[in-house]
Amino acid sequence: MKTESILVIGANGQIGSVLVEYLRGIYGDNKVIASDLRVNPDRQDYFEVLDATDGTALQQIVKRHKITQIYHLAAILSAKGEQDPLNTWQINMQTYFNVLEVAREHGVKKIFYPSSIAVFGAHVHGSADQFSYLDPSTVYGISKAAGENWSNYYFTRYGMDIRSLRYPGIISYQSMPGGGTTDYAVDIYHKAVKGEHFDCFLKEDATLPMIYMSDALDATVRLMEAPSEKISVRTGYNLAGMSFSPKEIYESIRKVIPAFEISYNPDYRQAIAESWPSEIDDSEARKDWGWRPAYSLDKMTEEMIQELRKKYE
Ligand code: NAD
8 A cells, every 4th residue: 555645525416426436446445535615425535524615624634634645626617717707717726826835835735626527618629738728718718727827937936846647527327427528428328228318418529538437546646646757748638438419329329229319508618619629639648658548438338227227226
């Protein structure tokens, strides 16, 4: 077992609830402290209630558990964030400043900051390179681009070891998404397995970059475990799994569930999707720390359906 003491902030969310278990498998149960706004009734061990906008409360937890690494997952996501832009900015930035400052003052050795493909905007057409122009269209994307620049600032100015991935939409059977533009790609599997009709909030050809949870977890820990000298990008690494449209995921599901039906009723999230790239070039991540995704669309579909069938049976 490795001798780290890890704090996961925002641990009850789509990624956190799966990542905590994954990290505990690597570092040991008592070495991974989960925290969120409310206790998770299913997982109360090694859990701290924390509102990360409260810097003093965060500091007390970091001191009490002698935290050496922080995974800062708490955020208001892209679609939900548009409902109250200034509050989204306030929460996303204040929580991150608290993490950066507590880490600086208490010698936390490593920070993981999840960025997003939402940092890209209208000036990136088709595929986004690592160093493509960033002109995000949502307050969420603006906060992630700012967070990336602050990560780089704390690295350059204070030598802090902060690592970051620009996650595409994450697809998981273990947990539900929390208000992003790519949420449909999880919901569609639940509807298919339950034998229900699916009404999609994006157009049939809205191709977006996505990744299966298993690949996202692998990338996250691979990045965090890479030797420091291998990390050449201190803003946020582009990360790609697969790209597909609603029509393509529907067709992939129909190979397993032929009776499944879909309709398309695009809403405000279509405009957000249109402002994002359809492909991500992640060659820097591949070159620097050996990233390779393991899942294709059809392989993911098979596993999602198999796992959700167990859940609904
Ligand atoms: P989520 O919305 O499912 O979970 C976020 C968690 O943060 C929630 O449990 C929420 O209660 C908690 N939280 C909110 N405000 C908090 C606060 N002030 N203090 C403490 N906790 C607070 O999000 P997720 O999908 O698990 O995403 C985790 C991170 O990854 C986010 O930063 C998100 O921007 C990023 N990300 C996610 C995706 C995706 O597809 N899920 C894609 C790109 C980036």
